[in-house]
Amino acid sequence: MNEVKIGRLTRSLPGQWDELSAEQLRYACSLFSLPITTTQFKLSLLFNFLKIKVRLWNTISGDDAYFMCETLNFILDEVKLTKALVKSIRSPRFPWVRYYGPSDGMADCSFGEFTKAQVRYEQYGKTSDPAALDEMVAILFRRKKPFWFIQRHFLESPDPRMRFVDRTLAKRAKAISPLDPAIKKAIMLFFSGVQSTLPARFPHVYKEKPGKKDENSGWSTLIISLADGKTDDQSLDRVMNSNLYNVFLGLEQKSIEYFDFLKKYPQND
Numbered sequence: 001m002n003e004v005k006i007g008r009l010t011r012s013l014p015g016q017w018d019e020l021s022a023e024q025l026r027y028a029c030s031l032f033s034l035p036i037t038t039t040q041f042k043l044s045l046l047f048n049f050l051k052i053k054v055r056l057w058n059t060i061s062g063d064d065a066y067f068m069c070e071t072l073n074f075i076l077d078e079v080k081l082t083k084a085l086v087k088s089i090r091s092p093r094f095p096w097v098r099y100y101g102p103s104d105g106m107a108d109c110s111f112g113e114f115t116k117a118q119v120r121y122e123q124y125g126k127t128s129d130p131a132a133l134d135e136m137v138a139i140l141f142r143r144k145k146p147f148w149f150i151q152r153h154f155l156e157s158p159d160p161r162m163r164f165v166d167r168t169l170a171k172r173a174k175a176i177s178p179l180d181p182a183i184k185k186a187i188m189l190f191f192s193g194v195q196s197t198l199p200a201r202f203p204h205v206y207k208e209k210p211g212k213k214d215e216n217s218g219w220s221t222l223i224i225s226l227a228d229g230k231t232d233d234q235s236l237d238r239v240m241n242s243n244l245y246n247v248f249l250g251l252e253q254k255s256i257e258y259f260d261f262l263k264k265y266p267q268n269d
Contacts (some may be wrong), residue, residue: 001014001015001019002011002014002015003059004050004068006050006056006059007056007059007061009052011049011050011052013046013047013049013068013071013072014050014072015057015071015073015074016074016080017075017079017080017081017082017083017193018080018081018082020081020083020085022085022086022087023157024045024048024049025085025086025186025189026180026182026183027045027048027182028075029182029185029186029189030181030182031044031045031184032124032185033181034117035177035236036160038076039069041076042069042072042073043065043069045069045075046065046068046069046072049072052072060061071234078196079189079192079193079196079236080196080197081192081193081194082104082105082191082193082194082197082255083104083190084101084104084106084181084190085107085186085190086101086186086187086190087100087101088100088101088141089101089137089141089176089179090185091175091176091179091180092178092179093173093174093175094175096099096129097143097175098143098144099141099142099143099172099176100141100142100143100144100160100161101141101161101162101187102139102140102159103158103159104192105197106162106191106194106244107244107245108157108158108159108243109140109159109243109244110164110240110241110242110243110244110249111239111240111241111242111243111244111246111247112164112237112240112241113140113164114244115140115240116139116193117139117140117191118134118166118191119135120133120135120136121130121188121191121192121195121255122137124136124188130177131173131177132175132176133184133188134174134176134184134186135169135173136188136191137173137176137179137184137187137188138169138173138175138176138233139164139169139170140187140191141161141172141176141187142161142162142172143161143162144160144161144162145160145161145162148160155252163241167215184230193198195251196212198248202248202251202252203252203257204220204252204255204256204258205248205251205252205255207259
């Protein structure tokens with residue numbers, strides 16, 4: 001956090017993504033779709049983050065405002081948000097229904113829901129289709145398990161969300177579709193931030209494989225190897241429903257073995 005003093009008041013400004021509050025992230029997302037300049041964008045953020053009266057705002061010099069705006073440049077750079085600021089959402093269609101999202105870093109997500117959300121995330125990036133974003137949010141946000149206040153004491157997993165199943169996705173996406181677009185974008189930024197941390201943590205998984213243009217195209221072989229070489233539904237479901245990071249640790253180890261094999265037995269051209 002960056003502390004600034006304005007008159008007798010002291011305020012804190014976020015200096016990185018994970019220092020944003022849920023309210024600040026939502027406000028920033030609400031500005032992304034507006035036809036404003038970069039300077040207007042940062043000034044709007046600054047005024048909102050400082051939470052001071054207009055009279056005091058008018059006492060800030062241009063140089064001081066510029067300096068404070070520069071500390072907010074991280075919002076215009078690569079997304080590195082790993083803190084789950086949107087904990088839960090309510091369906092606008094059914095206000096009594098609450099959907100719960102993943103924890104910080106998506107630590108309690110399954111590998112299957114991550115890959116399904118990634119497909120929608122990439123689809124939205126290419127087409128800007130709101131339906132893809134609705135489905136991505138619906139994949140990550142689900143209702144709480146029945147009697148969770150009791151189950152939490154007996155289950156190893158800290159994830160309160162019901163298990164993801166494909167057949168309920170369309171219904172949930174339809175219920176979520178009228179949700180505030182700023183909230184949807186905040187969830188998308190969180191997913192993007194977590195996704196951006198994976199290549200550094202699991203470099204061999206994302207390392208380009210010979211003859212593979214798509215960095216994810218080699219995952220299928222690795223996943224099958226994690227399933228003990230089996231391709232039946234039960235074996236693959238076991239991998240897809242395993243914890244995201246446990247699967248990535250396995251994929252990393254298999255990738256290391258793969259590249260070590262290529263070094264020992266290079267292919268002859």
